[in-house]
Amino acid sequence: MTKSLPVPEGDSLHRAARRLQVLVGDRVAAESPNARGRATGVAEQIDGRRLEAVEAVGKNLILRFEGGVTVRSHLRMSGSWRVRAAGDPVPGRPWLVLRGERAQALLYGGRVLELNARAVRGLGPDILAPEPDLERLLRNFRRGDQARQVGDALTDQRLVAGIGNVWKAESLWHARVSPWRRVGDVTDGEIRALLETAARLMGRSVETGREEVNIAHRAGMPCPRCGTLIRSRGQGDDNRAAYWCPTCQPGPEPPVHPAPS
Ligand SMILES: [Zn+2]
Numbered sequence: 001m002t003k004s005l006p007v008p009e010g011d012s013l014h015r016a017a018r019r020l021q022v023l024v025g026d027r028v029a030a031e032s033p034n035a036r037g038r039a040t041g042v043a044e045q046i047d048g049r050r051l052e053a054v055e056a057v058g059k060n061l062i063l064r065f066e067g068g069v070t071v072r073s074h075l076r077m078s079g080s081w082r083v084r085a086a087g088d089p090v091p092g093r094p095w096l097v098l099r100g101e102r103a104q105a106l107l108y109g110g111r112v113l114e115l116n117a118r119a120v121r122g123l124g125p126d127i128l129a130p131e132p133d134l135e136r137l138l139r140n141f142r143r144g145d146q147a148r149q150v151g152d153a154l155t156d157q158r159l160v161a162g163i164g165n166v167w168k169a170e171s172l173w174h175a176r177v178s179p180w181r182r183v184g185d186v187t188d189g190e191i192r193a194l195l196e197t198a199a200r201l202m203g204r205s206v207e208t209g210r211e212e213v214n215i216a217h218r219a220g221m222p223c224p225r226c227g228t229l230i231r232s233r234g235q236g237d238d239n240r241a242a243y244w245c246p247t248c249q250p251g252p253e254p255p256v257h258p259a260p261s
Pocket residue numbers: 223224225226227228245246247248249
């Protein structure tokens with residue numbers, strides 16, 4: 001059985017971007033208590049600069065400072081941004097500490113922290129943009145490999161940025177589309193429905209701070225809609241678990257994968 005680790009998805013990055021807004025407009029004092037964070041050179045470049053904007057782009061958090069300095073943070077498996085009142089003690093050794101007038105932001109477990117937004121280029125449209133461009137997203141899906149499984153395509157950040165394993169499973173279940181169908185066999189209407197559903201579910205998660213999960217990580221439990229047991233199988237190059245209800249989401253049997261290493 002495939003074991004899945006939680007990975008920050010677009011909605012958690014958007015929540016972090018919201019929390020960090022309290023620092024926007026402040027001239028920040030920056031330091032890196034963590035040696036690996038210090039090695040990125042980010043803190044010394046931004047120390048004393050005014051923070052102009054913070055935004056989530058896909059699974060990246062982009063911080064723009066005066067003077068055209070841009071910092072990209074990608075949280076990977078275990079990173080997190082926390083916001084504390086100015087002057088509160090700083091626990092542990094964060095990768096980056098940004099001290100503003102009223103608050104300080106702490107980045108733990110950065111993994112990817114760098115001084116430009118290069119990696120953001122090449123990303124598809126953000127699923128959590130205020131008005132996601134569904135037609136452009138649909139064209140991206142149609143331009144790509146039509147033989148690819150739709151569940152795999154949904155988490156390809158070049159097609160659509162921000163969807164990870166949990167919201168992939170939930171969107172497919174809500175839209176009643178099997179993750180194992182080929183993109184070419186999924187209608188335009190179904191792809192639109194999948195993307196609209198992902199945007200709606202993730203948007204609600206940003207608003208409420210809660211993830212309403214029906215199917216992800218629930219293999220062997222009854223489908224909340226029909227009672228059929230939920231199935232799970234590794235999918236895509238990284239063999240991360242796909243979840244589906246074989247009754248609500250009919251489709252081809254998944255190919256037999258080698259066991260995850
Ligand atoms: Zn079902």
